Amino acid sequence: MFRWVELLKKTLLVGALMGLSGVASAGDGLVFGYGTAISPGELAGWDISINQVGEELPEGVTTPEEGENLYLMRCAQCHGEFGEAVGRWPVLASPGAEETLATLEPIKTVGSYWPYATTLFSYIRRAMPFYEPQSLSAEETYAITAYVLHLNDLLEYDEELNREKLISMEMPNQGNFIPDNRPDTQNAACMSGCPEMKALPVIR
Amino acid sequence: MKEIRPEVEQQIEQDYAEMMDRRKFFKRTLVTGGALAAGATSALAEAQTANLPPNIPRWSRYLGPGVTSRGYGQPSEFEAHVKRGNVSWLTASPNSSISFTPLQHLHGIITPNGLHFERHHGGMPSISPEEHRLVIHGGQDENGKDLLSRPLMFTMDDLQRFPSESRIHFIECPANSGMEWKGVQMSSVQFTHGMISCCEWTGVKVSTLLQEAGIDPEFVKQALYAKDKTHQELADEGKDAANGAWCLAEGADAGAMDRSIPLWKLLDDAMIVYAQNGEALRPEQGYPIRLLVPGFEGNMNIKWIRRLKLGIHPWRTREETSKYTDLLEDGQAREFTWMQDTNSVITSPSVGQKLEKPGRYELRGLAWTGRGTIRRVDVSLDGGRNWTTAELQSPVLSKCLTRFRMPFDWSPGQTMMLQSRAMDETGFVQPTLAQLRDARGVNSIYHKNAIYTWKLDEKGDLHNVQMG
Numbered sequence: 001m002f003r004w005v006e007l008l009k010k011t012l013l014v015g016a017l018m019g020l021s022g023v024a025s026a027g028d029g030l031v032f033g034y035g036t037a038i039s040p041g042e043l044a045g046w047d048i049s050i051n052q053v054g055e056e057l058p059e060g061v062t063t064p065e066e067g068e069n070l071y072l073m074r075c076a077q078c079h080g081e082f083g084e085a086v087g088r089w090p091v092l093a094s095p096g097a098e099e100t101l102a103t104l105e106p107i108k109t110v111g112s113y114w115p116y117a118t119t120l121f122s123y124i125r126r127a128m129p130f131y132e133p134q135s136l137s138a139e140e141t142y143a144i145t146a147y148v149l150h151l152n153d154l155l156e157y158d159e160e161l162n163r164e165k166l167i168s169m170e171m172p173n174q175g176n177f178i179p180d181n182r183p184d185t186q187n188a189a190c191m192s193g194c195p196e197m198k199a200l201p202v203i204r
Numbered sequence: 205m206k207e208i209r210p211e212v213e214q215q216i217e218q219d220y221a222e223m224m225d226r227r228k229f230f231k232r233t234l235v236t237g238g239a240l241a242a243g244a245t246s247a248l249a250e251a252q253t254a255n256l257p258p259n260i261p262r263w264s265r266y267l268g269p270g271v272t273s274r275g276y277g278q279p280s281e282f283e284a285h286v287k288r289g290n291v292s293w294l295t296a297s298p299n300s301s302i303s304f305t306p307l308q309h310l311h312g313i314i315t316p317n318g319l320h321f322e323r324h325h326g327g328m329p330s331i332s333p334e335e336h337r338l339v340i341h342g343g344q345d346e347n348g349k350d351l352l353s354r355p356l357m358f359t360m361d362d363l364q365r366f367p368s369e370s371r372i373h374f375i376e377c378p379a380n381s382g383m384e385w386k387g388v389q390m391s392s393v394q395f396t397h398g399m400i401s402c403c404e405w406t407g408v409k410v411s412t413l414l415q416e417a418g419i420d421p422e423f424v425k426q427a428l429y430a431k432d433k434t435h436q437e438l439a440d441e442g443k444d445a446a447n448g449a450w451c452l453a454e455g456a457d458a459g460a461m462d463r464s465i466p467l468w469k470l471l472d473d474a475m476i477v478y479a480q481n482g483e484a485l486r487p488e489q490g491y492p493i494r495l496l497v498p499g500f501e502g503n504m505n506i507k508w509i510r511r512l513k514l515g516i517h518p519w520r521t522r523e524e525t526s527k528y529t530d531l532l533e534d535g536q537a538r539e540f541t542w543m544q545d546t547n548s549v550i551t552s553p554s555v556g557q558k559l560e561k562p563g564r565y566e567l568r569g570l571a572w573t574g575r576g577t578i579r580r581v582d583v584s585l586d587g588g589r590n591w592t593t594a595e596l597q598s599p600v601l602s603k604c605l606t607r608f609r610m611p612f613d614w615s616p617g618q619t620m621m622l623q624s625r626a627m628d629e630t631g632f633v634q635p636t637l638a639q640l641r642d643a644r645g646v647n648s649i650y651h652k653n654a655i656y657t658w659k660l661d662e663k664g665d666l667h668n669v670q671m672g
Binding site: 032108186194 | 293295296297299300325326339340341343354355356357358359362363365366385386387388415416417418434435436438439445452454458459460462510511513515517518519520521522525526529531533534535536537538539540541542543545582587588589590591625627632633634635636637638639640641643644646647651657669670671672
């Protein structure tokens with residue numbers, strides 16, 4: 001059972017903080033009592049996002065070597081044998097890609113662009129392979145993650161990857177993400193006799 | 205009630221078939237154009253005049269189908285060309301792709317449900333509401349204290365029992381217009397600006413659900429601290445973009461699409477919605493439920509939502525790191541660029557259309573901003589030398605499409621450069637493409653809210669050109 005008095009205090013406080021006058025004065029003040037409690041066991045299957053400190057990441061030990069065949073069987077048909085991508089599917093690895101970000105043809109690979117290695121595990125587990133998502137076990141996900149890191153020269157072929165290593169791995173481009181500093185333009189909203197606009201060049 | 209005689213029914217069907225044949229013929233001749241045989245010309249003339257005065261139109265002479273002949277109504281068959289479209293070269297697969305709303309064919313501020321643009325990351329699931337759940341749970345703060353005290357699981361019926369709210373908001377993909385940073389590529393406003401739609405959404409406020417789940421009041425306080433700060437101000441204080449008060453939102457689709465949302469936004473005006481424009485959400489928009497974060501990037505409005513989780517760190521999901529970060533000219537990239545900027549476009553007349561006759565026209569367009577309401581829209585007919593403030597059509601609502609219109613005159617032989625420029629309630633003015641290129645380069649993909657120019661040439665044809 002709920003501890004009603006404590007709950008009432010909490011509810012009113014939250015309501016006030018949120019500026020939710022409607023809730024506090026709705027007459028029911030308390031929680032509605034809808035929904036059911038969810039247990040840790042029920043949550044386990046769904047709690048698959050991994051935060052930037054890796055809290056939700058399961059334990060695992062693997063090497064790129066263990067992931068090679070899996071990658072070739074489950075990933076290479078779209079991403080290419082070396083992560084170079086087939087057609088318009090995403091490129092995972094490309095030699096020298098880190099040098100392209102400030103050019104007119106940037107190549108955003110895991111190694112050149114992705115700021116967190118844990119994102120790789122989280123994304124592969126939830127969304128890959130594209131045609132059969134959430135079909136990989138945690139072990140398989142680890143192994144493929146290791147192999148993709150290897151394709152990006154971030155892990156030796158026989159180097160061990162485990163939970164701690166994946167969390168602490170510093171990705172080369174991590175320092176290049178900056179806060180949203182918009183608005184970054186200032187248009188004076190001139191109304192008459194304004195400076196002539198020119199035809200803009202096509203950039204190739 | 206008198207029953208329709210079989211021969212009349214037969215006549216209706218026959219007429220209908222003939223009408224459709226004529227229509228096909230009419231369309232064909234329009235498409236092929238060029239020299240028409242004399243017989244074809246007269247047939248076309250007949251098709252065009254048979255139902256005009258003084259003749260009695262065919263449809264006035266026979267009974268039409270009765271009520272419920274179509275249990276769920278559809279647009280007139282003569283509007284079949286008004287539909288969503290996609291750009292096949294844009295993505296590797298239609299399952300992770302986008303379709304565009306045909307803005308040039310729409311009126312008012314509401315997007316019909318069947319024309320709302322689509323963005324799927326793992327295709328469109330078919331979800332039984334009986335088997336779908338929304339889970340709300342949370343992690344702990346640095347001291348191991350739970351961020352919420354009652355992890356809960358809601359059925360769709362549970363959610364509809366809560367106090368409901370209906371609001372009209374746009375949803376826009378941040379990649380809208382994103383194919384034209386380097387130059388012109390698109391030949392209709394559907395494809396330059398059609399990654400935006402606007403509906404009346406009905407659901408329950410997320411703040412209500414978080415309260416139900418016993419969110420820690422201290423955590424609420426921490427979240428709200430970030431509401432009126434810029435990301436730079438927070439960074440200068442050594443804090444992340446949400447002041448360490450985050451919430452993961454995750455879908456039940458094949459992409460299990462997930463984004464980290466700043467908690468203040470969820471407390472401010474976010475909703476879990478189950479209806480759009482008065483009916484249940486369409487599967488394309490997240491049936492049975494989606495998250496609505498008004499004014500924020502479209503993909504943060506997680507469709508088919510199954511889970512909200514509070515946390516003190518962002519999750520750095522693929523869709524907020526590898527994608528939906530804005531690469532700048534120097535190789536740095538902006539992250540967590542949530543706000544959809546102030547923007548506008550002229551939808552009529554617009555690229556791909558043609559003015560046939562001289563005289564007065566009404567220029568019409570749409571303006572919008574994630575920052576609140578549109579204060580003003582100015583229109584130029586001469587490529588930005590002179591501007592006139594257009595009339596805003598009421599209602600002008602927050603984070604909602606706003607219609608503007610302005611009469612103008614055109615005659616064959618005249619060339620015009622049509623532009624619109626929106627100003628929002630904060631006084632921010634929509635930039636030129638030159639200003640955006642100066643500030644960001646051309647690799648950003650996202651958040652391109654540049655002033656567009658439609659060149660109306662001396663023959664009345666409209667073209668997409670870039671000025672700035």
